[in-house]
Amino acid sequence: MARGESSANPVTQEQILQAEQFQPMWKIIFTQFVEHKAAVLGLVVILFYIVIATGAGAIQWATGLNPEQQNPLARYKKPFSTTVAASDQREDVLTLFQNQHSEAALNLVRELKQQTLVSAEGTEAGLAEWASKDPADWADLKAKLSPVAQATVTELTQSLQTFHIFGTDELGRDVFIRLIYGTRVSMGVGVMVALASAILGLLIGAIAGYKGGLIDTALMRITDALLSLPTIPIMILFAAVDLDKVPGARALISNQNENVLKLVFILIIFSWMPVARLVRGSVLSLREREFILAAQTMGATDTTILLRHLFPNVIAPLLVSVTLGVGNAILSEAALSYLGLGIQPPVPSWGNMLFNATELINEAPFLAIIPGLNILAVVMSFNYLGDGLQDAIDPKAVRR
Amino acid sequence: MTTFVVRRLLQTVMMLALLSYFCFTLMTLMPGDPVELMVQSNPKIRAEDVARLRALYGLDQPSYIRYFNWAKTIGSGDLGYSRTYRIPVSELMGPRLMNTFILSIASLILSLAVAIPLGVFTALRAGTKWDYIINFFAFAGISVPSFWLGIILIIVFSVQMGWFPAGGTITAGIEGTGFWTELLDRAKYLILPTLALAYMEVGTFLRFTRSAMLEAMRGDYIRTAKAKGLSRKATVWGHGFRNALLNLITIVTLSFSTVFSGALITETLFSYQGVGKLVYDSTIGNDFNVAMVSFMISVAMVLIFNLIADILYGFVDPRISYT
Numbered sequence: 040m041a042r043g044e045s046s047a048n049p050v051t052q053e054q055i056l057q058a059e060q061f062q063p064m065w066k067i068i069f070t071q072f073v074e075h076k077a078a079v080l081g082l083v084v085i086l087f088y089i090v091i092a093t094g095a096g097a098i099q100w101a102t103g104l105n106p107e108q109q110n111p112l113a114r115y116k117k118p119f120s121t122t123v124a125a126s127d128q129r130e131d132v133l134t135l136f137q138n139q140h141s142e143a144a145l146n147l148v149r150e151l152k153q154q155t156l157v158s159a160e161g162t163e164a165g166l167a168e169w170a171s172k173d174p175a176d177w178a179d180l181k182a183k184l185s186p187v188a189q190a191t192v193t194e195l196t197q198s199l200q201t202f203h204i205f206g207t208d209e210l211g212r213d214v215f216i217r218l219i220y221g222t223r224v225s226m227g228v229g230v231m232v233a234l235a236s237a238i239l240g241l242l243i244g245a246i247a248g249y250k251g252g253l254i255d256t257a258l259m260r261i262t263d264a265l266l267s268l269p270t271i272p273i274m275i276l277f278a279a280v281d282l283d284k285v286p287g288a289r290a291l292i293s294n295q296n297e298n299v300l301k302l303v304f305i306l307i308i309f310s311w312m313p314v315a316r317l318v319r320g321s322v323l324s325l326r327e328r329e330f331i332l333a334a335q336t337m338g339a340t341d342t343t344i345l346l347r348h349l350f351p352n353v354i355a356p357l358l359v360s361v362t363l364g365v366g367n368a369i370l371s372e373a374a375l376s377y378l379g380l381g382i383q384p385p386v387p388s389w390g391n392m393l394f395n396a397t398e399l400i401n402e403a404p405f406l407a408i409i410p411g412l413n414i415l416a417v418v419m420s421f422n423y424l425g426d427g428l429q430d431a432i433d434p435k436a437v438r439r
Numbered sequence: 440m441t442t443f444v445v446r447r448l449l450q451t452v453m454m455l456a457l458l459s460y461f462c463f464t465l466m467t468l469m470p471g472d473p474v475e476l477m478v479q480s481n482p483k484i485r486a487e488d489v490a491r492l493r494a495l496y497g498l499d500q501p502s503y504i505r506y507f508n509w510a511k512t513i514g515s516g517d518l519g520y521s522r523t524y525r526i527p528v529s530e531l532m533g534p535r536l537m538n539t540f541i542l543s544i545a546s547l548i549l550s551l552a553v554a555i556p557l558g559v560f561t562a563l564r565a566g567t568k569w570d571y572i573i574n575f576f577a578f579a580g581i582s583v584p585s586f587w588l589g590i591i592l593i594i595v596f597s598v599q600m601g602w603f604p605a606g607g608t609i610t611a612g613i614e615g616t617g618f619w620t621e622l623l624d625r626a627k628y629l630i631l632p633t634l635a636l637a638y639m640e641v642g643t644f645l646r647f648t649r650s651a652m653l654e655a656m657r658g659d660y661i662r663t664a665k666a667k668g669l670s671r672k673a674t675v676w677g678h679g680f681r682n683a684l685l686n687l688i689t690i691v692t693l694s695f696s697t698v699f700s701g702a703l704i705t706e707t708l709f710s711y712q713g714v715g716k717l718v719y720d721s722t723i724g725n726d727f728n729v730a731m732v733s734f735m736i737s738v739a740m741v742l743i744f745n746l747i748a749d750i751l752y753g754f755v756d757p758r759i760s761y762t
Contacts, residue, residue, distance in 0.1 A: 077575075264454055266693070269741050271700035272718050272734055276462055279722050281470035366582060373584045374704055378719065390584075397590060397708070400605075404594045411587035419582035426578075 071431040078427020081420035088417055092223040099216060104201070106220045107385050110211030115403040118206040118214075133167060136195055143191045150188045205409055209395050214409060217387040221410065224388040226365075226417065228299065228372045232306040233364035237357055239307065240314025245345050245353075247315070248322030259319065262312045270309045271374060277305045278380035298383045302375060306368050314360050321353045355432040359425050366421035373414050389414050444750060451742045459735050460506055467502045471725045473522070474498055509731070519728030523721065528732050531717070536736065538608060539706070539713035543698050545633045550640035551691070557641075558648025559680060565653060573645070580642020585701045589635040589708040596631060603631050606710040632709045636701050640694060647690045651683035658682060685752070692748035695741050 062070075073079060091098070099105070116122055137144045141162075148165035151157045157168040184192065205214035247258040282297060325331065326349075334344050369389075375381035376390025384391055389410045396407035474492045478484050493499045497508060512519070518528035561570045597605040604610075610624050655661070656679045664674045703715030710716070714737045721729035 077578075267696055267742060267745050268458075268738060269696040269699040269703075271703050272715070272737060273462075275703075275719060275722055276465045276730075276734070279470075280465055280468045284468045284470070370582075370584055374586060377584070377586050378704070378707065379723075393587065393590070397593075400590070400594060401598050404598070407587070407590045407594065411584060411590065414587065415579065415583050418584075419578055422578055422582050 068431045072427050075423075075427035075430055077423045078430075081423035081427070084416060084420040085424065088222055088226060088413075091219055092226050095219045095223050098219050102216065104213045104216035106212065106216045106387055108212060110207065114207060114209055114211045115399055115406070116203055116207040116211075117403075118405055119202075119204060120206060121200050121202050122207065122211070123200055137162060140191070140194070143187075143194075147188050147191045147195075150184060154183055156183070206403070206405055208392070208406055209399070214392075214406065217392060218389075218410060218413060221387040221389045221392055222413070224299070224382060224386060225369055225372060225390065225414070228303055228306070228382075228388070229365040229369040229421075231303050232310060232368035232372075233361045235303070236307045236311040236364060236368075237314050237361045240311035240360075241318050241350070241353070241357065243311065244315035244318025244320075245322050245349060248319035249326060249341065249345060249349065255319075258315070262315050265309065266312045266316075270371070274305050274309060274371070274375055275378065275380055277308070278302070278375055298381070299386070302372060302381050305375075306371055310364060310368060310371075314357065314364070317356055317360055318353050321356065322349055325349055325352055359429045359432070362421055362425035362428060366418040366425070369414060369418055369421075447746050447749060451739075451746055454742065455735065455739055458738060459510070459731070460503075462734060463506045463509060463731065464502050466727050466730060467505065469722075469725065472498055473725075473727075476725065513732075518732050521721075521726055521729045523724050523726045523729070528728050531729065532714075532732065532736060535712060535714045535717050535733070536740075538711065539699075539702055539715060539737070542629065542632055542636065542706070542711065542713055543702055545629060546636035546640065546702075547691075547694075547698060549633060550637040550644055553637070554641045554644035555648055555687075558645045559652050559675065561645070562649045562652030562656065563675065565649075574649075577642045577645040577649075580638050580640075581646070582642075583639065585635055585639045586704045586708050588638060589631070589705055592631045592635055593709075604628055605631075606708075608710075608712040628709075628711070632705045632711050635708075636698065636705045639701055640698065643694060643697075644687070644690065648683065648687055651686035652679060654686075655679045655682040688748065688752065692745055695744045695748075699737060699741050 110122060145162055148157065148162045151165060157165045159165050159168045201213065203213050203215065205218065208214055208217065243258055243262070247255040247262075278301065282301065331344060331348060334348050339347075372381055372388065373390035373393070376388050377393050379391075379394055382388040382391050384394075392410040393407060396403075396410070400407060473496060474489060477492065478489060490499075497505060500508075518532075520526075521528050521531055524531055557573055561573050564570050593605045596602050604627060607628050608625070609621070609628060656675075658679075660678055660682075661674060664678045669677070699715065702713060703719060705711070706713040706716040707719050714733050717729060717733045718737060720726070721733060
């Protein structure tokens with residue numbers, strides 16, 4: 040026990056000076072937060088995923104992978120495998136190669152013709168014939184060529200082949216780049232839902248707590264009722280609704296990102312309740328304090344009291360609630376997308392990457408394992424972060 | 440006490456009525472009503488026939504009138520007919536409810552049996568290595584997507600080891616071969632879904648037991664008990680745990696709804712023939728009679744369990760009076 044040890048040692052002058060020093064609130068919280076190692080680690084993991092999510096475009100550019108590029112010949116490839124571009128994509132690759140290295144390509148085809156390895160006329164046709172040969176023979180054939188041509192062939196092979204660090208999915212798409220884009224979608228949904236439901240919960244809780252009476256009773260009845268319902272079945276009902284049949288919905292939501300916005304909306308409806316209860320509780324106790332009375336005597340309106348005096352006092356617990364909310368929202372998104380009712384392909388999310396994963400669980404278990412591990416890592420980090428923040432801001436919390 | 444129970448009962452009934460109206464409206468907004476499905480299977484159908492069919496089934500009326508018609512039929516004891524399974528809904532529900540009930544109760548008991556001792560253990564040894572390790576697994580429990588855990592269990596125990604079946608409720612054709620063989624067979628199918636569902640709950644219960652125990656063990660009555668010279672066992676379980684129990688019951692009560700939510704996902708993953716899977720399948724398959732009834736019954740079940748737990752509060756904590 041830390042307390043026991045410190046009392047055993049004599050207190051030094053330095054420690055007394057340190058204890059007497061004035062510390063701003065955020066510094067105290069920060070010092071206490073840093074003590075919670077797991078929470079700090081969680082924060083690091085979250086920052087890592089945020090960097091990935093925002094840098095998805097850069098990663099796509101750097102690796103040259105396309106999240107929607109299908110390859111029917113390379114379905115369910117194992118992690119760390121290399122695939123050759125499908126025949127319909129080869130032409131583009133070859134044209135690009137020819138444009139970039141026209142001189143080398145010309146020389147290569149000339150030499151290939153001399154060796155009678157290809158018979159077609161012209162550079163483009165020659166390259167196409169080379170590419171259509173069995174990739175397994177490339178190495179043997181390459182050995183017959185001159186060193187310069189060999190270098191060109193190596194480069195050509197590289198541009199025709201794709202390396203899949205996490206393998207490929209049921210349509211031959213690269214799992215790695217889909218995971219990267221899935222991070223953006225899943226974390227985006229999580230953060231959006233948590234923030235929006237915090238704002239909604241803040242408003243409802245504050246109004247209920249401050250106004251009291253009939254409004255309070257009505258709002259809290261709704262909150263309790265929603266809390267006692269099994270959310271997944273109800274979310275399924277919501278998610279199955281056809282937006283074309285809802286009057287006015289089309290004006291608000293465009294076809295393009297329909298299912299993402301619908302999902303966010305559904306998740307918000309079922310995640311504001313804990314925040315509302317929390318805020319109502321703190322407002323109920325704050326309302327009786329002198330500074331509110333002072334504001335009222337000075338003629339402040341209800342809006343001013345709520346916004347200027349009550350909200351700043353509930354921000355700290357709210358922060359914890361939002362952090363935990365992100366984790367829960369990511370879990371719910373994954374569950375609904377897994378059931379096929381959340382985010383729809385081709386937009387990748389961690390949840391819908393698992394949707395098809397169970398079909399070939401025998402041959403391609405990694406397809407099911409990898410996205411789930413990401414969900415677990417992120418949600419766990421958010422939960423630890425929330426726990427750490429809770430300990431840091433709560434002066435009554437038990438110190439570890 | 441009686442007024443409390445009556446008031447809560449009335450509240451529950453009112454909530455169910457509101458919810459049924461709400462869900463009925465949602466279902467009218469789903470794609471593919473019965474006539475649309477008929478039209479799909481018969482391309483030669485004429486527009487006036489569609490209109491006639493809609494009028495015949497009352498689908499041209501506004502949703503609130505359709506709701507009252509539906510409620511009237513339900514009230515007369517006719518639950519309707521399932522389009523997918525081709526049997527009356529009332530015949531469908533019984534075994535499904537039983538299966539979900541078995542799954543939920545089994546996982547609830549298992550999770551409590553694991554979480555309570557571990558929670559008390561970590562609370563008594565707060566700050567030690569064991570506390571951190573067990574806490575880590577508790578955090579993993581509340582953070583893991585239950586369906587993913589199920590997938591992992593299938594990969595390990597079903598695909599790799601081949602110990603348990605990957606999905607289903609009972610081996611086809613085993614019914615009637617004897618009570619014990621049937622029971623054993625069911626148990627084999629039950630193990631993986633129960634584990635997947637229970638782990639999620641273990642995380643929540645463990646963390647709450649731990650914090651409730653920490654709180655309780657700081658109480659003055661613990662010092663008194665120790666000073667009286669009571670054994671450690673009596674202090675911890677008789678005084679500490681007894682006081683932590685109330686918080687725990689609140690959490691178990693609140694978790695009924697999460698258990699059912701989790702059961703839906705787990706049942707779908709393991710193709711376990713429970714109500715959760717029925718709600719999902721019928722909603723996806725536009726089997727509205729089944730969807731409405733199975734949804735309402737499952738929600739009613741959750742609410743009734745909440746009610747029972749509320750009443751049980753009084754027995755655990757005599758300080759609570761129902762006024």
